[in-house]
Amino acid sequence: xxxxxxxxxxxxxxxxxxxxxxxxxxxxxxxxxxxxxxxxxxxxxxxxxxxxxxxxxxxxxxxxxxxxxxxxxxxxxxxxxxxxxxxxxxxxxxxxxxxxxxxxxxxxxxxxxxxxxxxxxxxxxxxxxxxxxxxxxxxxxxxxxxxxxxxxxxxxxxxxxxxxxxxxxxxxxxxxxxxxxxxxxxxxxxxxxxxxxxxxxxxxxxxxxxxxxxxxxxxxxxxxxxxxxxxxxxxxxxxxxxxxxxxxxxxxxxxxxxxxxxxxxxxxxxxxxxxxxxxxxxxxxxxxxxxxxxxxxxxxxxxxxxxxxxxxx
Amino acid sequence: xxxxxxxxxxxxxxxxxxxxxxxxxxxxxxxxxxxxxxxxxxxxxxxxxxxxxxxxxxxxxxxxxxxxxxxxxxxxxxxxxxxxxxxxxxxxxxxxxxxxxxxxxxxxxxxxxxxxxxxxxxxxxxxxxxxxxxxxxxxxxxxxxxxxxxxxxxxxxxxxxxxxxxxxxxxxxxxxxxxxxxxxxxxxxxxxxxxxxxxxxxxxxxxxxxxxxxxxxxxxxxxxxxxxxxxxxxxxxxxxxxxxxxxxxxxxxxxxxxxxxxxxxxxxxxxxxxxxxxxxxxxxxxxxxxxxxxxxxxxxxxxxxxxxxxxxxxxxxxxxxxxxxxxxxxxxxxxxxxxxxxxxxxxxxxxxxxxxxxxxxxxxxxxxxxxxxxxxxxxxxxxxxxxxxxxxxxxxxxx
Numbered sequence: 001x002x003x004x005x006x007x008x009x010x011x012x013x014x015x016x017x018x019x020x021x022x023x024x025x026x027x028x029x030x031x032x033x034x035x036x037x038x039x040x041x042x043x044x045x046x047x048x049x050x051x052x053x054x055x056x057x058x059x060x061x062x063x064x065x066x067x068x069x070x071x072x073x074x075x076x077x078x079x080x081x082x083x084x085x086x087x088x089x090x091x092x093x094x095x096x097x098x099x100x101x102x103x104x105x106x107x108x109x110x111x112x113x114x115x116x117x118x119x120x121x122x123x124x125x126x127x128x129x130x131x132x133x134x135x136x137x138x139x140x141x142x143x144x145x146x147x148x149x150x151x152x153x154x155x156x157x158x159x160x161x162x163x164x165x166x167x168x169x170x171x172x173x174x175x176x177x178x179x180x181x182x183x184x185x186x187x188x189x190x191x192x193x194x195x196x197x198x199x200x201x202x203x204x205x206x207x208x209x210x211x212x213x214x215x216x217x218x219x220x221x222x223x224x225x226x227x228x229x230x231x232x233x234x235x236x237x238x239x240x241x242x243x244x245x246x247x248x249x250x251x252x253x254x255x256x257x258x259x260x261x262x263x264x265x266x267x268x269x270x271x272x273x274x275x276x277x278x279x280x281x282x283x284x285x286x287x288x289x290x291x292x293x294x295x296x297x298x299x300x301x302x303x304x305x306x307x308x309x310x311x312x313x
Numbered sequence: 314x315x316x317x318x319x320x321x322x323x324x325x326x327x328x329x330x331x332x333x334x335x336x337x338x339x340x341x342x343x344x345x346x347x348x349x350x351x352x353x354x355x356x357x358x359x360x361x362x363x364x365x366x367x368x369x370x371x372x373x374x375x376x377x378x379x380x381x382x383x384x385x386x387x388x389x390x391x392x393x394x395x396x397x398x399x400x401x402x403x404x405x406x407x408x409x410x411x412x413x414x415x416x417x418x419x420x421x422x423x424x425x426x427x428x429x430x431x432x433x434x435x436x437x438x439x440x441x442x443x444x445x446x447x448x449x450x451x452x453x454x455x456x457x458x459x460x461x462x463x464x465x466x467x468x469x470x471x472x473x474x475x476x477x478x479x480x481x482x483x484x485x486x487x488x489x490x491x492x493x494x495x496x497x498x499x500x501x502x503x504x505x506x507x508x509x510x511x512x513x514x515x516x517x518x519x520x521x522x523x524x525x526x527x528x529x530x531x532x533x534x535x536x537x538x539x540x541x542x543x544x545x546x547x548x549x550x551x552x553x554x555x556x557x558x559x560x561x562x563x564x565x566x567x568x569x570x571x572x573x574x575x576x577x578x579x580x581x582x583x584x585x586x587x588x589x590x591x592x593x594x595x596x597x598x599x600x601x602x603x604x605x606x607x608x609x610x611x612x613x614x615x616x617x618x619x620x621x622x623x624x625x626x627x628x629x630x631x632x633x634x635x636x637x638x639x640x641x642x643x644x645x646x647x648x649x650x651x652x653x654x655x656x657x658x659x660x661x662x663x664x665x666x667x668x669x670x671x672x673x674x675x676x677x678x679x680x681x682x683x684x685x686x687x688x689x690x691x692x693x694x695x696x697x698x699x700x701x702x703x704x705x706x707x708x709x710x711x712x
Binding site: 047077078079080081083086087090170 | 324348369371372374570572573575576579580583584
């Protein structure tokens with residue numbers, strides 16, 4: 001019996017094995033931080049090809065290691081399988097050259113929450129990407145209209161926000177954020193894309209904090225006020241809200257998971273843009289951020305955590 | 314008529330290309346270890362021309378593309394043009410209550426299959442992917458679906474209703490459906506033919522033991538009960554599936570381990586069964602090797618596997634009020650003499666006497682001359698049933 005190492009293309013002389021529909025099949029992600037990794041895992045897990053770009057190979061290696069560790073943790077708790085992992089990694093290309101994303105049908109930026117950085121990323125992509133390519137920003141607080149006005153007018157109708165929540169693979173919802181210029185066609189296409197990667201899309205007009213951030217920030221802030229005023233312990237505040245309202249996590253532990261520096265940024269943005277005192281950051285969160293006690297990622301925030309991120313009682 | 318039959322399993326796709334007038338396979342093959350390392354396509358043409366193609370075959374869509382590629386290839390193919398395939402017949406696992414027989418596939422049918430995904434999370438997705446890949450590559454070729462659930466669709470309510478509020482059956486169609494129907498149908502009819510009797514006069518237990526495992530009580534030619542239920546998770550222990558368990562334990566585990574519904578589904582469907590107990594492998598061949606190496610957990614996996622089958626033999630003999638034949642089929646049933654021996658051990662009270670030599674030789678009838686119950690080892694041929702059903706439906710439509 002012959003044993004050959006063939007590729008599919010060697011067998012298929014005339015057949016076209018590529019997807020021939022006009023749906024989104026190739027996705028690019030700029031930024032391989034926790035959000036970028038989560039989006040990549042979600043998209044690849046649904047069978048789409050992903051290219052993920054970082055500024056240098058060192059950062060890519062870190063991202064690969066983090067994604068491996070996070071999927072391995074899921075396998076260990078029987079939630080995923082080794083072949084899921086293999087299929088996901090086989091669909092992710094890791095790149096340092098932005099040019100490698102020029103043929104993607106959708107490009108999602110998941111870089112740091114910094115206006116100038118996001119604008120410079122979009123400006124560069126605008127030059128190299130196909131004219132039809134949709135640009136997505138994962139911003140949670142910045143003005144999408146302003147970002148889209150920094151690039152060509154034709155493209156600005158194809159700019160939309162997709163606000164994924166962390167951990168991306170587990171949160172079954174995404175906020176689709178429309179700027180002043182986003183076209184209906186772009187909304188429809190991205191809505192279909194969101195459903196295809198297993199997320200229920202919620203449409204929201206550009207406004208500070210959208211739905212999720214705007215509602216959770218005052219809740220976290222209020223919980224911190226209660227703690228500061230000494231009316232209950234951190235543990236009891238979380239327990240009361242968890243059991244009382246059937247939340248999966250209490251607001252204080254949630255803030256630790258999100259990162260207190262991140263939460264502080266949201267609070268300040270909402271306070272600055274909406275001017276309501278209910279968004280004014282509690283002094284305790286400022287103090288903890290100054291002390292670099294940022295929550296789970298540093299091992300201490302409002303609660304303390306072991307090296308696996310488990311809360312120490 | 315020339316019919317391509319695709320049988321997409323959880324980690325493999327079997328295919329056969331039939332001439333249905335002559336009832337012969339012009340080519341057949343297997344794409345194995347899909348999504349695992351060492352994935353390989355083995356293709357065999359009617360003239361004995363063989364080829365093995367190793368490749369990175371990560372999902373079912375790529376696997377179907379490989380199959381069509383090798384069928385069209387200059388050196389190993391059997392067709393010059395895609396048009397030479399008159400029809401495609403797909404094995405489809407779950408037809409729900411909508412399909413009690415084979416159907417011509419339309420977009421509406423695909424929609425119903427998609428609606429049934431939650432009933433067969435391991436199988437309907439690869440089945441649908443196979444159908445969609447064929448629709449893309451062979452857009453003008455008619456396709457039919459032949460359902461695993463169809464043969465069991467005439468079970469009596471006492472077999473298919475569960476002991477839960479009846480309203481839930483009405484609301485969500487929660488009932489026993491049963492699977493591997495095409496295989497149970499084929500081997501029960503083949504058993505009757507081997508015994509030279511009418512299947513309508515026989516009480517037969519069929520055990521389809523492969524990557525998924527199920528048994529059926531076939532009385533008078535009809536399935537009256539089967540081990541798989543609402544989904545292919547119930548019943549026997551399988552490669553990665555738990556089979557029967559106390560439903561409360563999953564609620565307990567979900568609470569303790571913080572698992573979501575989807576994650577609990579993965580736990581029961583992909584991390585349980587032989588792999589879960591042995592910690593070694595989901596493959597019975599590897600379990601048997603580990604048993605020989607005296608590995609305790611592999612021994613338990615082997616014992617639980619056989620014990621469950623034995624329990625159901627007793628149950629179904631009682632349900633049918635007697636037993637004429639016990640049939641082993643499927644990858645494990647056809648190839649593992651150890652399993653057949655263990656299942657039939659100490660079953661003489663029921664009239665089961667295995668002939669050790671015949672069992673070792675893997676004959677078709679492996680019971681002793683004096684055995685009241687005929688024990689058989691019959692290679693299943695679901696593909697032929699699917700090809701013939703497909704040809705029948707397509708020629709009726711083309712009339």
